[in-house]
Amino acid sequence: MTNSTARSKKSAHHATGSVAGTGETMPDTGDRAPRTRRSRLLGALALMGPGFIVGAWQFGPGNLTSAVQAGSLHSYDLIWVIAVSTILMLGFTDMSVRIAIASDRSLIQMIKKHLGKVTGLAAGIGVFLITLMFSVGNAVGSGLGLSFLFGGSPTVWTLVCTAVVAGVVWAPNYYKIFERGLLALIALMSVGFALSAVLTKPDWVEVADGFVPSLPAEAGLLVVALVGTNFSINAAFYTGYASRERGLRADQYKATTLADTIPGIVAPGVMTILVIVAAATALQATGGTAATLADLGKVLEPVAGPIGATVFALGFTGAAFSSMIANATAGGTLLSDAVGWGNKLDRHRVKAMICVVLAFGVAVTLISQGAPIQLIITAQALTVIVAPLLGILLLIMATRREVMGIHVNRWWQTVLGLLGLAAILATCYRLLTALIG
Template identity: 80%
Template sequence: MTNVTARPQKPTRRGSALVTDGEHTAAGAQPPAPRKSRSRLLGALALMGPGFIVGAWQFGPGNLASAVQAGSLHGYDLIWVIAVSTVLMLGFTDMSVRIALASDRSLIQMIKKRLGKVTGVAAGIGVFLITLMFSVGNAVGSGLGMSMVFGGSPTLWTLACTVLVAIVAWAPNYYKVFERGLLAIIALMAIGFLASAVLTKPDWVEVADGFIPSLPPGAGMLLVALVGTNFSINAAFYTGYASRERGLRPEQYKATTLADTIPGIVAPGIMTILVIVAAATALRATGGEAKTLADLAKVLEPVAGPAGPIVFGLGFTCAAFSSMIANATAGGTLISDALGWGNKLDRHRVKAMICLVLAFGLAVTLLAQGSPIQLIITAQALTVIVAPLLGILLLIMATRKDVMGKYVNRWWQTLLGLVGLIAILATCYRLASSLLGG
């Protein structure tokens, strides 16, 4: 009997491919990189949501109106306020997301457990009061924008928009519906405002100078409004709730930060800067000021001619409508959680509180007199009054090891949070000075 020892076959070279036992790689075949790239892209897109909801809430009619006024009255000088506010906003939003991922409870529930029930209830009520203030600007803006595009009474359009959002709030799978809708609206607004800024042909060197901090005389309440709409701690406070509603898991923290949190917060900041640029370029050329809605519509006239007011009206309406949905959702969720009624969007009490926020905005809009644009600016500026409490609570919770575990703040995150609190307190002082002086 002959012993035959099987020798291992040597790899044979076929073209540029090596073939061994069990391998049947085609000559010249490469790994399916495009498929992997598509998978990564789809994975990133699938994580988008909570950060962009916050962005939609920030970029409402008050943000748009105050940005246009900033550009028309002060040129590019206040761009730096938006840049700094965006960085600070990103820091607090990240804290909220990490708190949500580190705990099996909502933020209000964690505050009640660690800092006392009264503190948690106060935080929920604080956010609710802020959303009431925002609801006024959203209601006014939606009606004004729709009337510019389609004609008719702004009051009737405000009523129609409010009823539509209330109906959507009671739809099954509400979170999925409004998340996808807001993503689409933000994409449309981004394209429109980018085109507006580019086509007005600004001096980009002067635009870059706007990132250098300066304090033009007469900024007053406008400066406060810019900070209040772009550094919105109440919106950051809600981000954790949206993350929990989305079902994000702790191991997704890094991916969701890159795909959702950063772009979701940076996007409204960039759009706000583009609005300032377009307003400064267009309105400074004509020597105008954006004190009325008709003045605001002139921003796009150099680009779109007679269609400018309609184009602006569409953008204004999108900003108001998207912010109306996100604002009411956050307010209803937080007050319901503070009162112990739950925080999930499928609960009827949460939906009822969402409708309460909408009803408040509609009622004030119907009863208020005076300039609607000034009403929007004032409502947004007043939001900074409650913000210090929310910022302090977020910072306290994010620095507690027993709450956060490995997601606890690093030293630079805490430092950024302290800088943010100083900024909020400074704007509160400036707001109080403006109100007392006026």
């Protein structure tokens, strides 16, 4: 037998495959490729988590309320703010993930080691204070959403939501429940807001024009609120903690970026744009205005029917509930880590600090007699004040080769970080001048 004949028979054997117990062969079914694709898909799904947790946190009732007002007052003109904020958010979230996989300890512990204990403590307290501000909007928003859906007092619904979240916090295997629950809520929100936008039948050419930067008159403080909720440095800061809780390895970085970080951050940006589109289109059709969730629901009804208002309210409620969980978890974790109590979610002190954030949101909601929507807007805008410190610390740590190793910032990542810091400082200045004036 010649060598070529032998190779030919060997190839045929591999292409067909023997049937056990017989001398017969059967053709290759070609199902290896589908199995490989399925394995890759399942592998990608298994990596989803930390990025979507951050997305759920930033996509809360303050974000939605700001988006409704942006569409109501300025049509599609502020869509570009969301697009730019999402790109900057991606840059800082990626830095936080790389710091987590490159180091052997948490972000605040690394800051204490390299930049001093006082700096690390300030960072932890700063994030905690931001989460306290967010907790007010989350508490108010959860009550408003459920009240709109089922009737009854928003205050009572706020108490119910807070009690449910506090109960979940003390459950065993909290992180798994936390992560899977938020992924389910994000899926629900995506459907709700996509349908809301489509049902209003917008002119998509005009929507596309909204990606061209322009600054309408008297939109300054609203732009600050949009940036503060969509470019959330405190949320990016926490991403590394969620990545460590998940057990992310350095060799999973590229796959995690594609399966989790990018879609997890882009998703809330897209949903925010859809909310602006729904509000702007509905209000153009009816000539009305919408300062609250209930107002927008009334405007959506003549345009999209009763289902439009209901679908939007479902999305709003999911956003408030998911943000309430993620916000309190991040605030409690980082404060506990900053004061040396640990950062794992199975520690009782961490759980207690999470409940402190929840309690603050309920207390302010019960005490405040002001308009709840304005309370949400003000609380979210104030977060910009603490954000510059967090952004500077992330950028410093990500550019230190002795900390990052091969995961150190590339030049374009540093440039993107500097642009993000410039944006945060500009919005902070605008906020301060607005408050003083």
